[in-house]
Structure formats: C-alpha cells, structure tokens
Amino acid sequence: MNITDYLAESPLFKGLNSENYKELAGIVMERDMKRGQFIFNEGDEGVGFYVVASGLVKIYKLSFEGKEQILHILGPGEPFAEVAVFTGMNYPANAMALEQSHLFFFPRTSFIHLLKKNPSLAMNMLATLSLRLKQFTHMIEALSLKEVPGRLAAYLLLLSSQNNDAATVKLSIAKTQLASLLGTIPETLSRILTRMNNQQYIESKGADISLLNRQALDDLASGEKRLE
Amino acid sequence: MNITDYLAESPLFKGLNSENYKELAGIVMERDMKRGQFIFNEGDEGVGFYVVASGLVKIYKLSFEGKEQILHILGPGEPFAEVAVFTGMNYPANAMALEQSHLFFFPRTSFIHLLKKNPSLAMNMLATLSLRLKQFTHMIEALSLKEVPGRLAAYLLLLSSQNNDAATVKLSIAKTQLASLLGTIPETLSRILTRMNNQQYIESKGADISLLNRQALDDLASGEKRLE
DNA sequence: CGCTGCGTTGAGCTTCTTCAACGATCGTGG
DNA sequence: CCACGATCGTTGAAGAAGCTCAACGCAGCG
Incomplete structure (x- = not known):
C-alpha cells in the first residue's frame, strides 16, 4: 500500500x-x-x-x-x-x-x-x-453539565455505538488516559467503575466492559439519574 | 452604511x-x-x-x-x-x-x-x-484544569487586554450569564467576586470592575495560586 | 405600587480531589 | 529464568470546592 x-x-x-x-x-x-x-x-x-x-x-x-x-x-x-x-x-x-x-x-x-x-x-x-x-461542543457540554458518571456512561455508549452497538466494548486506551479524557483522575474513575458494577449497569474485566443496562447508562448520560 | x-x-x-x-x-x-x-x-x-x-x-x-x-x-x-x-x-x-x-x-x-x-x-x-x-481548546482547558477563581481571573484579564489593558473593565453581559459562560452558577460567582474584593485583587461596583492586583489575578489564572 | 429578574448571603450537603498505601502486571536486565 | 522496578489500577480516609435550597434586598418597569 x-x-x-x-x-x-x-x-x-x-x-x-x-x-x-x-x-x-x-x-x-x-x-x-x-x-x-x-x-x-x-x-x-x-x-x-x-x-x-x-x-x-x-x-x-x-x-x-x-x-x-x-x-x-x-x-x-x-x-x-x-x-x-x-x-x-x-x-x-x-x-x-x-x-x-x-x-x-x-x-x-x-x-x-x-x-x-x-x-x-x-x-x-x-x-x-x-x-x-x-x-468540542459536546466535550464542553459534557465537562460543564454532566457529572463524571454521566460522562463515563456517555463514553461507553459512544464506544458501543461505534461497534454496531456491541454488548461488550474494549477500551483502546489505558484507564489513566481515559480519566484524563473525561476530565477527572484515575481514582475517581476507578471508584465509579466499581459503583457501576455494583449497580449491575456494567460488568468490567480489565479493558473489557459489558454494558448490562443500557437504559440506566442512558439516564446517567442525560443527567436524568444519579449513580447510587 | x-x-x-x-x-x-x-x-x-x-x-x-x-x-x-x-x-x-x-x-x-x-x-x-x-x-x-x-x-x-x-x-x-x-x-x-x-x-x-x-x-x-x-x-x-x-x-x-x-x-x-x-x-x-x-x-x-x-x-x-x-x-x-x-x-x-x-x-x-x-x-x-x-x-x-x-x-x-x-x-x-x-x-x-x-x-x-x-x-x-x-x-x-x-x-x-x-x-x-x-x-474552544482554551475553554476546555479552563473548564477542566482551572478552578472557578482562575477562570474568572482569566476572563477579567482578557476583557482588560481587549481594552488597551484598561484598569477598569465593564461587563457587557449580566453576571448570571457570566456565571454560565464560566461554567458555574451565579451564587458561586458572587461569592468569588466578594473574596476577590476582600483580597483587594479587584474592586467591583455592579458591572464595573477595577483590576487592582494584576499579578495576583495572573497567578490565579495560571493555577499558580489559590484564592483565600 | 407591586411584580419580576437579578444579585447576594447563609447553611448544609454532595461530589470530587488529595494523599497515602498496596497489589498486579509487564518488560527488562542481571 | 527470576528478580526487580516501573507503571497502572484500586482502595481508604480526610478535606476542599462548588452546588442546592432558601431567604432577602434591590432596581427597573409596567
């Protein structure tokens, strides 16, 4: 080529x-x-x-x-x-x-x-x-209007939609990098992933994340709901 | 015309x-x-x-x-x-x-x-x-890397520089609108203006704001210092 | 005159960050 | 091949920043 x-x-x-x-x-x-x-x-x-x-x-x-x-x-x-x-x-x-x-x-x-x-x-x-x-418009919106769980949910749904709405997505970047992309720090990202697991919204193993409850993720991304 | x-x-x-x-x-x-x-x-x-x-x-x-x-x-x-x-x-x-x-x-x-x-x-x-x-690049940086006092300081310095580095600037938009532009809410903006007044960094009367201590504002805008 | 929008102030609370410690993984050099 | 160090991810405890809710003063305007 x-x-x-x-x-x-x-x-x-x-x-x-x-x-x-x-x-x-x-x-x-x-x-x-x-x-x-x-x-x-x-x-x-x-x-x-x-x-x-x-x-x-x-x-x-x-x-x-x-x-x-x-x-x-x-x-x-x-x-x-x-x-x-x-x-x-x-x-x-x-x-x-x-x-x-x-x-x-x-x-x-x-x-x-x-x-x-x-x-x-x-x-x-x-x-x-x-x-x-x-x-950038979306990014500014996300950084200023949504809480971190919402930003993460939006990111996961985006990844999935880029893969034929696959049920399981694979992070192409390290979690530390993802934290920076979402405008937060690794500790916070880690804690939120744990909470999402507890709520059964996702199931994450390393870089592989299965989306178990799309509706809940949608609600988080739109700011309609809070993560318990 | x-x-x-x-x-x-x-x-x-x-x-x-x-x-x-x-x-x-x-x-x-x-x-x-x-x-x-x-x-x-x-x-x-x-x-x-x-x-x-x-x-x-x-x-x-x-x-x-x-x-x-x-x-x-x-x-x-x-x-x-x-x-x-x-x-x-x-x-x-x-x-x-x-x-x-x-x-x-x-x-x-x-x-x-x-x-x-x-x-x-x-x-x-x-x-x-x-x-x-x-x-937009600057805006994203400001929203994610700087605290609200830093964003406000940057905005005031920008206004001043657009006016031949005038010592006193006039806000062309309402404070509520400014809060939204800075990615915060009116209450927080109001409190920070009060603190900046107390520190004698500025003197604000309504929409008119005098910059008394440019160095301090610079330090805030760069994240080099915190607002007491 | 009263209404409405704006700005301010206070109290309480949520979220996130900071700081610290620790386990796991991976690549490299001994 | 193993050991070591570095990076990464995770967890806990404490603190700071900013938000929500509520109340109130003030100005402009119909």
Missing part, C-alpha cells in the same frame, strides 16, 4: 482526483514515533499538520501543577494540528504518541499553496474542521 | 474583492431579533449560518435539568453556526439574542455554491473556523 492509498482513506482527502493525490504525495513527509515520544509541544511554531497513518496519538493540555486534560485521541486516518496551518499561530496544545506510530506530515506553506488551487480540498478541510468543532 | 460595508468588517469576509461582496450581498437575508428571542434551537435543521450586524447573541447548551452552559457570546461582525453549513447536520446548540439584534443570514446551499468558485472565501472560512477551534 503506497502513500496515496493511505491518504485516500482519510476523510480529509476523500473524493479528490488522482492529480490531487499526486500533489499531496509530493509535499508529504513521513515520521516514525515511539510510544511516549513528543510530536510537538504547546507553543511550538505551527509549521504544519499531521495525519495518523498507523498508531495512536493524544492531544492534551497541562495545568500548572502538571494535571493533564486530553483533548483528542487520534487513530489511523485522522488529522491533527490543522488549526496551526490556518491560524499561522503556534500549536495550542501538546501531542504525544501513545504507541508506536507512523505519521504523515504536511508542511504549512506547501499545503496552503495546494489549497488555493483546489476548492474541493478546501471544502474537505472545512467539513473536517466543522466536525471537530462539533465534537 | 450598506450591507457590503458591514460584511467587509467581518474577519470572515476580509480581503475579498468587490465582486465577491456583491455575490454575498445577493444571497444574504436580514433578520431582526428582540431580546430573549430564539434564533434557532439545538436539533433544528442547519439551513444556514449568521453574522451579527448589531446586538449580542449567545450560543448555549442546556442540561437535562435546564442548567445552561454558554459556549459563545457574539457581537457585531462575528459569525455563528457555520458548522451546520459544512457538516450538513442539525444545529448542535441553541442561539438566543441577548439584546435587540440585527442579523445577516446566509442560506446553506447558496453559500456553498459561492465557496466552490471562490478559494479566498474558503481560506477566510478556514482561518475563522481554526481560530474558533483554538478558543
């Missing part, structure tokens, strides 16, 4: 013609990252953006004391740091590989050059950024 | 040529809203987006119990609901006029038509969306 095939799989570049792909392939650079390696840090100059070819990447912010809030977890086909390309500003957050990852890097100036000649590429970017904005 | 002049003031449309403006003026529709009037509700079909000509608009989410989280407060020249245009999805939040407002409305299909012929318009939209994404 060559670079063009990989690119065609990303929503960002879907539906472009072969000439477009050739041009993209012409400016792309490849980077290999090991688990735990920094891709860039908040404040670094925004020299371009990335698309995950393989692996897993987290985008996150750190507080003064070092507490982490994950903004995104990104897998194959997903772009990140596009914002830096268009604002011309520095990266607004940190990026780290969660596992061995292969990345495509698109330098800012060359990419903008492509964009200007290419309305459909621009439309794709607009759609992608819009979707991301919508995700 | 005609429509074209108004449009040219919005960052969204800055730097376009006169032909572009004429086309935009050709598809725009004008709407007048009274204070408290709904512009659209979450879940409504995303038929187009708006630019504020005059007045003030809030974009917000509601929890099950009716608690509100404001996502944005928008004034003249600022666009909103662009996301719906590109995702083709329903509006992801509610919009309400905070005061008597005059709005420009751009219907989805006509606007997309313009975009496709017009790379510089697309580039402007990309830059605008990216900036908004960056703001």
Whole structure:
C-alpha cells in the first residue's frame, strides 16, 4: 500500500482526483514515533499538520501543577494540528504518541499553496474542521453539565455505538488516559467503575466492559439519574 | 452604511474583492431579533449560518435539568453556526439574542455554491473556523484544569487586554450569564467576586470592575495560586 | 405600587480531589 | 529464568470546592 492509498482513506482527502493525490504525495513527509515520544509541544511554531497513518496519538493540555486534560485521541486516518496551518499561530496544545506510530506530515506553506488551487480540498478541510468543532461542543457540554458518571456512561455508549452497538466494548486506551479524557483522575474513575458494577449497569474485566443496562447508562448520560 | 460595508468588517469576509461582496450581498437575508428571542434551537435543521450586524447573541447548551452552559457570546461582525453549513447536520446548540439584534443570514446551499468558485472565501472560512477551534481548546482547558477563581481571573484579564489593558473593565453581559459562560452558577460567582474584593485583587461596583492586583489575578489564572 | 429578574448571603450537603498505601502486571536486565 | 522496578489500577480516609435550597434586598418597569 503506497502513500496515496493511505491518504485516500482519510476523510480529509476523500473524493479528490488522482492529480490531487499526486500533489499531496509530493509535499508529504513521513515520521516514525515511539510510544511516549513528543510530536510537538504547546507553543511550538505551527509549521504544519499531521495525519495518523498507523498508531495512536493524544492531544492534551497541562495545568500548572502538571494535571493533564486530553483533548483528542487520534487513530489511523485522522488529522491533527490543522488549526496551526490556518491560524499561522503556534500549536495550542501538546501531542504525544501513545504507541508506536507512523505519521504523515504536511508542511504549512506547501499545503496552503495546494489549497488555493483546489476548492474541493478546501471544502474537505472545512467539513473536517466543522466536525471537530462539533465534537468540542459536546466535550464542553459534557465537562460543564454532566457529572463524571454521566460522562463515563456517555463514553461507553459512544464506544458501543461505534461497534454496531456491541454488548461488550474494549477500551483502546489505558484507564489513566481515559480519566484524563473525561476530565477527572484515575481514582475517581476507578471508584465509579466499581459503583457501576455494583449497580449491575456494567460488568468490567480489565479493558473489557459489558454494558448490562443500557437504559440506566442512558439516564446517567442525560443527567436524568444519579449513580447510587 | 450598506450591507457590503458591514460584511467587509467581518474577519470572515476580509480581503475579498468587490465582486465577491456583491455575490454575498445577493444571497444574504436580514433578520431582526428582540431580546430573549430564539434564533434557532439545538436539533433544528442547519439551513444556514449568521453574522451579527448589531446586538449580542449567545450560543448555549442546556442540561437535562435546564442548567445552561454558554459556549459563545457574539457581537457585531462575528459569525455563528457555520458548522451546520459544512457538516450538513442539525444545529448542535441553541442561539438566543441577548439584546435587540440585527442579523445577516446566509442560506446553506447558496453559500456553498459561492465557496466552490471562490478559494479566498474558503481560506477566510478556514482561518475563522481554526481560530474558533483554538478558543474552544482554551475553554476546555479552563473548564477542566482551572478552578472557578482562575477562570474568572482569566476572563477579567482578557476583557482588560481587549481594552488597551484598561484598569477598569465593564461587563457587557449580566453576571448570571457570566456565571454560565464560566461554567458555574451565579451564587458561586458572587461569592468569588466578594473574596476577590476582600483580597483587594479587584474592586467591583455592579458591572464595573477595577483590576487592582494584576499579578495576583495572573497567578490565579495560571493555577499558580489559590484564592483565600 | 407591586411584580419580576437579578444579585447576594447563609447553611448544609454532595461530589470530587488529595494523599497515602498496596497489589498486579509487564518488560527488562542481571 | 527470576528478580526487580516501573507503571497502572484500586482502595481508604480526610478535606476542599462548588452546588442546592432558601431567604432577602434591590432596581427597573409596567
């Protein structure tokens, strides 16, 4: 599988013609990252953006004391740091590989050059950024309106829905990372998982979690009910 | 002042040529809203987006119990609901006029038509969306990493910096609305303002707030210090 | 004048975090 | 191959932050 095939799989570049792909392939650079390696840090100059070819990447912010809030977890086909390309500003957050990852890097100036000649590429970017904005909207809502059990319930239901409503879901990230993604800490997450088990809403064994009572999880996610 | 002049003031449309403006003026529709009037509700079909000509608009989410989280407060020249245009999805939040407002409305299909012929318009939209994404990044950081005093301090410093670092700032929205914007409730906001007064960090009289100790506010905003 | 919305204050309570300790797992080097 | 260390997950106890509920003053406005 060559670079063009990989690119065609990303929503960002879907539906472009072969000439477009050739041009993209012409400016792309490849980077290999090991688990735990920094891709860039908040404040670094925004020299371009990335698309995950393989692996897993987290985008996150750190507080003064070092507490982490994950903004995104990104897998194959997903772009990140596009914002830096268009604002011309520095990266607004940190990026780290969660596992061995292969990345495509698109330098800012060359990419903008492509964009200007290419309305459909621009439309794709607009759609992608819009979707991301919508995700952030949900995230802000969750962080400010819901309690942690509600956020966790929403996350589990989301995972399930992404898997044909599977009864059992597998966490693709460590529980510590999940805690950060949900805006809390590992201890709290652990306690809430225990309580959900006690209530028979779920049955969790390590990274595998079975959803036993969807209705109850729904109620938690909508804030309609509290976790006993 | 005609429509074209108004449009040219919005960052969204800055730097376009006169032909572009004429086309935009050709598809725009004008709407007048009274204070408290709904512009659209979450879940409504995303038929187009708006630019504020005059007045003030809030974009917000509601929890099950009716608690509100404001996502944005928008004034003249600022666009909103662009996301719906590109995702083709329903509006992801509610919009309400905070005061008597005059709005420009751009219907989805006509606007997309313009975009496709017009790379510089697309580039402007990309830059605008990216900036908004960056703001959301900050907001998520604030909501999850900072305590309420820190968020308030950051907000006051932001207001001041938008006014040539004025020593005294005036809140353009009601304190209840500010509470929602900061992800808290009026009672908590009120108590924190009182504490900041006691510490002589600020001096507040109604909507006018003087910043007496910028260093202390900075420390709060960065999470470096706690409010006594 | 009375109503309504906004802001403030107090008391009690819930949720979450902090701090500390401990068990399990896993990869690595001896 | 085993032992060790590191990371991760879990549990307990105590404390802090913010929320709920309730009451009240105040201003603007019909």
